[in-house]
Amino acid sequence: MAEDNRIHVMDEADVHRAIARMAREIVERNGGTEALTLLGIHRRGTDIALLLRDEIERASGDRVAYGSIDITLYRDDLMTIGPAPVVGASDLPQSGIDDRNIVIVDDVLYRGRTARAALDELTDWGRPGRIFLCVLVDRGGRELPIQPDIVGREVPVMENQRVDVLVPALDGRLGVEIAFLDAESQ
Amino acid sequence: MNPSVSSLGKDLVGLEDLSGDQIISILDTAEPFKEISERRIKKVPVLRGKTIVNLFFEASTRTRVSFEFAEKRLSADTVNIAASGSSVVKGETLVDTARNLEAMRIDMVVMRHGSSGAARFLAERIPSSVINAGDGQHEHPTQALLDLLTIRDHMGRIEGLRVCIVGDVLHSRVARSNIYGLLKLGAEVAVCGPPTLMPPAIQELGVTAFTRIEEAIEWAGVLNVLRLQLERMHGGFVPSLREYNRIWGVSSQRLAAAPRDVLVLHPGPMNRGVEIDSDVADGPHSVILNQVTNGVAIRMAVLYLLAGGRQESAEAAKQGGEA
Numbered sequence: 001m002a003e004d005n006r007i008h009v010m011d012e013a014d015v016h017r018a019i020a021r022m023a024r025e026i027v028e029r030n031g032g033t034e035a036l037t038l039l040g041i042h043r044r045g046t047d048i049a050l051l052l053r054d055e056i057e058r059a060s061g062d063r064v065a066y067g068s069i070d071i072t073l074y075r076d077d078l079m080t081i082g083p084a085p086v087v088g089a090s091d092l093p094q095s096g097i098d099d100r101n102i103v104i105v106d107d108v109l110y111r112g113r114t115a116r117a118a119l120d121e122l123t124d125w126g127r128p129g130r131i132f133l134c135v136l137v138d139r140g141g142r143e144l145p146i147q148p149d150i151v152g153r154e155v156p157v158m159e160n161q162r163v164d165v166l167v168p169a170l171d172g173r174l175g176v177e178i179a180f181l182d183a184e185s186q
Numbered sequence: 187m188n189p190s191v192s193s194l195g196k197d198l199v200g201l202e203d204l205s206g207d208q209i210i211s212i213l214d215t216a217e218p219f220k221e222i223s224e225r226r227i228k229k230v231p232v233l234r235g236k237t238i239v240n241l242f243f244e245a246s247t248r249t250r251v252s253f254e255f256a257e258k259r260l261s262a263d264t265v266n267i268a269a270s271g272s273s274v275v276k277g278e279t280l281v282d283t284a285r286n287l288e289a290m291r292i293d294m295v296v297m298r299h300g301s302s303g304a305a306r307f308l309a310e311r312i313p314s315s316v317i318n319a320g321d322g323q324h325e326h327p328t329q330a331l332l333d334l335l336t337i338r339d340h341m342g343r344i345e346g347l348r349v350c351i352v353g354d355v356l357h358s359r360v361a362r363s364n365i366y367g368l369l370k371l372g373a374e375v376a377v378c379g380p381p382t383l384m385p386p387a388i389q390e391l392g393v394t395a396f397t398r399i400e401e402a403i404e405w406a407g408v409l410n411v412l413r414l415q416l417e418r419m420h421g422g423f424v425p426s427l428r429e430y431n432r433i434w435g436v437s438s439q440r441l442a443a444a445p446r447d448v449l450v451l452h453p454g455p456m457n458r459g460v461e462i463d464s465d466v467a468d469g470p471h472s473v474i475l476n477q478v479t480n481g482v483a484i485r486m487a488v489l490y491l492l493a494g495g496r497q498e499s500a501e502a503a504k505q506g507g508e509a
Contacts, residue, residue: 070218073230073490083193086493089218124227 008081009155009163010176015136018152019048022134023055025150029132030101033062037128042070042088042117047167048104048136065093065100076116081167090103090121103150107165109135137176138164194491195501197309197316200325201366207296209367210373213335214489215479222259223482226434229480233262233493242319243269243299248454248478249319253296256485280304284312290410294492297321302359316491329453331486334371336477337408340449343374345372350402351393352436353412353461356383356423360453364410365391378402379412379434382423399434403444411436411462427460437463440472451477 010018030036033056041050046068053066070088072078078085104118115133122128136152141159153176155163160182166175194208201209217342222230237255237335242250250266257264269275274283284295294315297305302322309316320326332355349368353363355377367390368375375387379398388395396402414430441448450462450471459466468476 048432073232079494080309081494084215087215087218087490089221120231125225186232 003058005180006164007178008175009137009178010153012174015051015152015174015176017053018136019055020056022136022150022152023052023059025136026052026103026132027060028058030103030130033060033064035099035101035129036103037065037067037093037095037097038103038105039065039092039097039118039122040067041106041114042066042068042090043106044071044167045104045106046168047169048107048165049103052103052105060162065095067091067093069118069121071114071117071121076113076117076119090125092125097128099129101132102128103132105134105135107136107167108135108163109138109148109151110141110163111136111148112142112144115146116144125164136165137163194488196492196494197305197318198488199305199309199316199318199325199329199364201330204327204370204445206370206372209331209334209370212331212484212487213338216331216335219483219486219490220480221333222257222486223230223479228259230259230263231261231502232490233257234397236262236493237291238262238264238268238294238296238489239287239292240264240319241287241295241297242267243274243297244320246298246319248481249298252478252481253317253319253328253485255482256489257296259482260486260489261446262489278296278399280308280312283307284314288312288314294489310381316357317492318490320359322356323362325363325366326359327363327367328481328485328488329360330367331488332412332477332481333360333364333451333453334367335484336451336473336479337449339476340473343408344368347371347373347408348376348406349410350376350378350406351407351410352378352399353400353434354383354414354423355379355388355412355497357415357418358412360410361412365393367394372392376402376405380424380430383431399436400443401441403436403440403448406448407446408451409436409451412452413453413455414457415463416457421508427457431460431463435459435461435463436466438465438469441466447471449473454478 003022034129038049038053040046053064056064067177069090072085072087122171132149134150135148138148138151138154151179162181166173168174221269240253254264267315292314296317296319297317299321304322305316305318305321308317318327341347351361351364365375376396448471452474456462456467
């Protein structure tokens with residue numbers, strides 16, 4: 001799968017090192033694991049959130065609440081794209097989100113519109129104590145005033161490039177690559 | 187690129203027009219919508235700013251309220267119009283009523299009408315999306331879709347199941363929509379009821395006809411018990427309600443004789459003690475209230491799929507890419 005037009009940014013070991021550091025930062029920002037809840041954004045954000053949870057639980061010995069959210073119904077372009085995208089289910093932890101310290105986890109932060117949608121959805125679910133935004137890759141190019149709190153790696157790329165975070169469940173391996181949109185069909 | 191579900195087009199007139207894949211995509215889309223009704227704030231911003239008119243020319247409680255909940259939980263603005271008390275009683279035609287509503291800039295019409303074919307007639311004449319909430323003895327697609335979802339929830343599948351529709355098939359748009367939907371998803375379908383309440387040549391739709399309820403219960407894994415539509419019967423269909431119940435009624439004694447557990451559905455409103463006995467309606471076989479709950483999710487899914495997915499904007503989406 002090592003095509004010429006794909007640039008390898010992070011391999012499996014790089015991702016694991018980034019996850020370990022991000023996990024430490026999350027615990028540090030939160031002042032421990034008290035009230036901590038990780039929420040992965042469907043789809044690849046959920047895989048990154050699970051890696052972070054496992055790492056935090058391994059390092060601290062505490063159980064950390066975990067859930068996933070699907071932001072499809074909160075997209076700001078829902079009625080202008082077509083055909084209608086598949087809606088996934090949101091699955092919140094038993095502890096709920098009221099007064100919890102929520103860490104929204106996504107694979108790539110780009111325009112900031114997904115994070116905006118996630119914030120809106122969380123507001124409908126309840127009133128968290130704090131919300132952090134944590135992403136494996138920040139590729140720049142924001143269109144909204146949104147900044148991440150915890151970043152695995154900053155990867156500045158061009159408009160015609162796409163950052164792919166590969167996860168074992170969907171891609172068979174862990175890593176980060178850049179693809180050129182011109183060179184491929186999509 | 188986000189995966190997308192098969193487009194339904196502008197309207198939902200009947201399941202006869204849909205493919206098996208389109209029906210499955212409606213059922214799959216309804217799954218995540220179930221959860222929204224369990225939230226503390228039962229609302230998502232999907233149809234914000236859309237105006238939907240519920241145009242009910244016939245009496246309805248369940249379907250009208252179910253549509254209205256679905257619309258409101260998707261943040262649409264809704265207006266309800268009942269035939270009594272509207273300009274319809276002054277002699278306005280259906281198309282004129284709809285065109286006047288169009289002139290006030292609406293996006294969708296949910297319509298129930300006493301005449302078979304009314305939904306298609308309207309859909310072909312106005313640019314808004316039209317959803318059929320029951321037209322005469324033709325179709326009631328969202329009822330059949332919620333029946334399919336409820337069956338799939340409890341049996342795990344539709345394909346290969348034996349489903350028998352019991353009772354007043356002649357007057358039933360629910361029966362027609364169910365037959366189309368079940369056959370397209372690979373179920374075996376039978377009907378059972380008095381010959382006076384069977385449409386002629388019903389077998390041509392691809393269903394088996396039973397004349398005795400005991401045979402139907404022996405054969406089926408799922409019974410969909412229809413309401414005896416007394417308001418549409420002007421004489422001579424059944425000798426008496428008591429006799430109908432004695433010969434055709436679904437009772438717990440009859441279900442006890444079945445070789446397997448039979449799932450019992452009823453589209454409502456029930457005539458207790460006529461087509462279905464109370465101990466069945468309230469018993470362990472019954473999923474009648476699950477049907478009602480699923481009805482809201484199904485209607486949310488249909489509204490979502492019809493509102494999204496405009497063909498002309500598909501090109502714009504290709505430029506969109508990741509968010």
